[in-house]
Amino acid sequence: MTVDLESRKKQKIEDQDEYMDNMDVDLVKLEEIESSESHDFQTLLKLYYQKYFPFKDFYNWLSYGNNSYLRFLSFKDSEELKAEILRLCPIKIDIGAIYNIKPKDKKTVQASAFVPLERELVFDIDMTDYDDIRTCCEGANICLKCWNFMTVSIQIIHRALEDDFGFKHILWVFSGRRGIHCWVCDDKARLLTVESRKAIVNYLELLKGGESQARKVNTRGSVLHPLLEKSLGPCATHFDRIMLDKMGILNSKEHWSKLLAIIPDESIRNELDNEWSKSPDTPASTKWDMLQSRLKGSKKSNLEYLARDILFQYSYPRLDSNVSIGLNHLLKSPFCVHPKTGKVCIPINPKLCHEFNPTTVPTLNGLFSDDNTSDFLLTIEELEEFKAHVEYFKNFTLRLQEARVAKLREQQKNSLDF
Amino acid sequence: MDSRLREYPTTLNFYSIPPTSQINLEEFETWSLDRLQVLIAVDSARLRCKQEADIYKMIEPVLTQKMELKANTVINALGASLLYQQRKKDAYSHFFLRLAYCKTPDLQSWFIRQELMLFKLRFTNSSVEEREWFVKEAKLDLSPISTDSLMEMKYKKEGRGESKDEFAKKFQATLKAVYVEPINFYKVPFEKVPELVGKRQVILMDGFAYIPESERVLLILNAFKDHLKQELENTAKALPRMDEDDRLTPILNSLAKQSISKEYRISDGDGVTADDVDKLSIHFPLCMKSLHSALKRDSHLKHMARIQFGLFLKGIGLSLDEALIYWRKSFNRMTDEEFQKKGYAYNIRYNYGMEGKRTNYTPYSCVKIIQSMPSSNESHGCPFRYFSPDALGEMMQNMNVDQVSINDIQLKAREGHYQIACTALFEATRGKAHEQAQQLAEPIGHPNQYFDYSLNGIKKVKEE
Numbered sequence: 001m002t003v004d005l006e007s008r009k010k011q012k013i014e015d016q017d018e019y020m021d022n023m024d025v026d027l028v029k030l031e032e033i034e035s036s037e038s039h040d041f042q043t044l045l046k047l048y049y050q051k052y053f054p055f056k057d058f059y060n061w062l063s064y065g066n067n068s069y070l071r072f073l074s075f076k077d078s079e080e081l082k083a084e085i086l087r088l089c090p091i092k093i094d095i096g097a098i099y100n101i102k103p104k105d106k107k108t109v110q111a112s113a114f115v116p117l118e119r120e121l122v123f124d125i126d127m128t129d130y131d132d133i134r135t136c137c138e139g140a141n142i143c144l145k146c147w148n149f150m151t152v153s154i155q156i157i158h159r160a161l162e163d164d165f166g167f168k169h170i171l172w173v174f175s176g177r178r179g180i181h182c183w184v185c186d187d188k189a190r191l192l193t194v195e196s197r198k199a200i201v202n203y204l205e206l207l208k209g210g211e212s213q214a215r216k217v218n219t220r221g222s223v224l225h226p227l228l229e230k231s232l233g234p235c236a237t238h239f240d241r242i243m244l245d246k247m248g249i250l251n252s253k254e255h256w257s258k259l260l261a262i263i264p265d266e267s268i269r270n271e272l273d274n275e276w277s278k279s280p281d282t283p284a285s286t287k288w289d290m291l292q293s294r295l296k297g298s299k300k301s302n303l304e305y306l307a308r309d310i311l312f313q314y315s316y317p318r319l320d321s322n323v324s325i326g327l328n329h330l331l332k333s334p335f336c337v338h339p340k341t342g343k344v345c346i347p348i349n350p351k352l353c354h355e356f357n358p359t360t361v362p363t364l365n366g367l368f369s370d371d372n373t374s375d376f377l378l379t380i381e382e383l384e385e386f387k388a389h390v391e392y393f394k395n396f397t398l399r400l401q402e403a404r405v406a407k408l409r410e411q412q413k414n415s416l417d418f
Numbered sequence: 419m420d421s422r423l424r425e426y427p428t429t430l431n432f433y434s435i436p437p438t439s440q441i442n443l444e445e446f447e448t449w450s451l452d453r454l455q456v457l458i459a460v461d462s463a464r465l466r467c468k469q470e471a472d473i474y475k476m477i478e479p480v481l482t483q484k485m486e487l488k489a490n491t492v493i494n495a496l497g498a499s500l501l502y503q504q505r506k507k508d509a510y511s512h513f514f515l516r517l518a519y520c521k522t523p524d525l526q527s528w529f530i531r532q533e534l535m536l537f538k539l540r541f542t543n544s545s546v547e548e549r550e551w552f553v554k555e556a557k558l559d560l561s562p563i564s565t566d567s568l569m570e571m572k573y574k575k576e577g578r579g580e581s582k583d584e585f586a587k588k589f590q591a592t593l594k595a596v597y598v599e600p601i602n603f604y605k606v607p608f609e610k611v612p613e614l615v616g617k618r619q620v621i622l623m624d625g626f627a628y629i630p631e632s633e634r635v636l637l638i639l640n641a642f643k644d645h646l647k648q649e650l651e652n653t654a655k656a657l658p659r660m661d662e663d664d665r666l667t668p669i670l671n672s673l674a675k676q677s678i679s680k681e682y683r684i685s686d687g688d689g690v691t692a693d694d695v696d697k698l699s700i701h702f703p704l705c706m707k708s709l710h711s712a713l714k715r716d717s718h719l720k721h722m723a724r725i726q727f728g729l730f731l732k733g734i735g736l737s738l739d740e741a742l743i744y745w746r747k748s749f750n751r752m753t754d755e756e757f758q759k760k761g762y763a764y765n766i767r768y769n770y771g772m773e774g775k776r777t778n779y780t781p782y783s784c785v786k787i788i789q790s791m792p793s794s795n796e797s798h799g800c801p802f803r804y805f806s807p808d809a810l811g812e813m814m815q816n817m818n819v820d821q822v823s824i825n826d827i828q829l830k831a832r833e834g835h836y837q838i839a840c841t842a843l844f845e846a847t848r849g850k851a852h853e854q855a856q857q858l859a860e861p862i863g864h865p866n867q868y869f870d871y872s873l874n875g876i877k878k879v880k881e882e
Binding site (some may be wrong): 201225 | 591592594608609614616618621622624625627
């Protein structure tokens with residue numbers, strides 16, 4: 001059994017050509033991080049891999065039934081994978097596509113001959129894309145208020161992937177800092193062409209236009225496409241409870257000016273601005289009602305449904321489309337530890353996504369802190385903060401396996417029939 | 419139906435039955451070439467026009483001349499045997515070209531693109547009777563789903579706690595919002611209709627798209643494309659096993675070359691001297707004209723510009739020795755010593771394959787020039803892409819182009835059709851000098867091609 005495990009060395013000092021960003025499973029070594037705590041971090045990380053990382057389920061997932069061959073890293077079983085990860089103690093485990101040629105041997109063939117064959121359909125939703133509308137935090141920071149953007153996104157995207165596209169094996173994972181990743185792992189999804197991926201992304205995406213464009217949603221007519229019709233409910237709830245109430249997007253001139261800028265009609269814009277400025281303490285829901293009735297009453301066709309479009313603009317999922325369309329984007333693996341936050345990238349059960357709290361996710365330090373010494377005897381399945389997530393991940397890999405077995409039986413049956 | 423037309427009942431053909439009767443070599447070659455001309459015309463029309471109707475208009479003359487197909491409605495006037503002959507030629511030539519275009523993925527995809535477009539144009543321009551007949555004959559198993567059954571399916575999946583009537587009413591409204599004409603539907607895997615999915619112009623359920631009757635043509639085109647793709651692969655596999663035929667192989671090879679080889683081959687005939695360059699510059703395309711004037715103005719060109727212009731000059735027949743003279747003279751503010759020291763002579767010899775890697779470089783094509791973006795103080799690249807509309811307009815005014823053409827060319831450039839803008843400029847300037855250049859068969863793909871067309875046109879005028 002050959003083991004060819006790649007570990008990305010410090011790019012600066014190693015031969016640049018050796019650096020491979022198209023690597024399939026990318027184990028990034030700690031040497032890259034030059035922080036003073038790196039030593040502690042590494043010790044804990046090693047302990048984490050040793051004690052907690054769910055190698056077996058991880059292995060079951062990524063091998064997709066093809067035992068002894070985990071992407072390009074060939075391992076006999078999960079034990080061997082564990083040994084190798086422990087040896088390298090990678091700070092980050094990234095997962096990319098499956099290529100026709102070992103990424104290691106990429107240089108030996110022409111660039112055009114190196115092609116990705118298989119790749120999960122992935123989605124990346126990042127909180128920074130919401131910076132123009134959230135009032136609570138900025139940049140890398142998140143709180144329970146803005147996390148609701150992620151919750152709504154999971155609800156909407158998950159439903160569409162299941163009901164509209166017919167996918168069954170969908171894994172949602174906390175990205176470790178300020179967003180979520182989605183892995184669609186059905187056989188059919190892994191073999192999608194770039195064109196099909198683009199179609200899916202375009203179907204799901206609603207917001208169009210960059211920074212210079214104030215109005216980013218433009219739906220037409222009173223009746224919506226079923227996708228949007230079904231998304232309207234979660235979006236409206238989110239808009240009322242979070243945007244209007246908790247974030248107070250209509251409570252101060254600073255915030256409501258941003259929202260009003262979406263209205264192309266200057267007179268309506270000024271009228272609302274004047275009235276709200278006169279009595280800024282009017283409840284946000286009343287202000288929103290004013291805006292809605294003012295726009296409905298305008299009789300201009302492009303304003304009639306504008307309130308609904310604004311609602312969408314303030315709550316509909318914002319996807320990083322490039323990650324989903326291309327086949328060679330790397331995405332952080334579930335259960336690895338985010339190098340900056342120390343948080344573990346745990347899977348999120350979409351049915352319980354509203355209960356997920358990113359601020360209490362287990363961290364490396366927390367796991368091994370002195371208060372937790374009694375827990376140290378427990379396995380990951382027994383740890384309270386991990387239990388549900390590990391269980392969920394295990395079930396996910398089991399369902400994948402069952403589908404695989406069912407498919408094999410079907411094929412055998414068919415071949416016997418002939 | 420006339421019995422003679424049993425083999426080809428309509429002008430539309432799915433090309434599933436290969437030719438069986440004998441044919442002589444001459445017909446093999448002329449029919450293949452005729453079809454190839456049609457396909458090349460399709461390719462170039464697609465680049466020039468956006469609307470399908472315009473593409474059809476553009477290729478119609480070629481079609482009529484090379485591959486005319488008359489419908490059954492004129493059978494009495496023309497006679498069944500003529501119709502049969504036309505359709506036979508269409509079918510046979512298609513299969514002949516398959517042999518030439520199955521060899522590489524590039525050739526395959528070029529052939530599929532053109533054949534698919536040709537089929538699409540013919541399909542949309544045929545009569546309803548013909549289309550229905552074709553669909554029936556091609557056995558495409560297209561059984562539509564009625565609006566009611568679609569509603570039933572949807573109700574089973576989603577109807578919770580509401581009456582069927584209520585649900586149906588809402589569903590009708592949804593259908594009207596999504597489709598233009600929601601009557602009958604076809605169920606296809608969503609991957610088959612990526613454009614409709616991307617635009618949310620279909621309803622999706624469990625991975626299937628329900629496309630309306632009006633988009634049925636997409637299914638037929640899909641089937642045509644899949645079938646042709648499969649057949650080309652089969653042909654490619656079978657080709658080596660075909661009896662070694664030294665009569666066919668050279669014909670096939672030359673057929674395959676005609677559509678794609680855009681690489682410019684340097685003419686080695688009459689040498690151009692350093693002194694000729696200025697005189698010949700009236701034949702330069704805009705990208706080279708601007709470099710030529712920049713060189714005159716500054717007595718210098720930056721690295722990328724030197725390569726672009728230098729290789730072009732090599733392409734028009736400037737030998738290495740003449741090139742050294744030309745560049746030395748053009749950099750006239752520089753001493754001999756400086757010229758040597760800065761390695762300009764080395765660069766020139768490098769272009770001619772006499773230094774370094776010793777590759778005999780060929781002149782850059784339009785694609786390459788369009789892609790190489792100049793920074794603010796560089797002058798290479800494609801003017802239609804990198805010049806401001808004003809600068810572009812000014813250059814054309816200096817060439818005495820009329821304002822209507824200038825506006826048209828600027829518009830084309832703005833829309834990103836750089837090669838077409840360049841072709842239009844050629845037509846606006848050269849077209850007046852000599853008739854035969856008024857409409858180019860295909861857009862300019864190479865600056866040296868522009869030069870050749872321009873120069874040869876003038877030669878012909880002089881001969882007359």
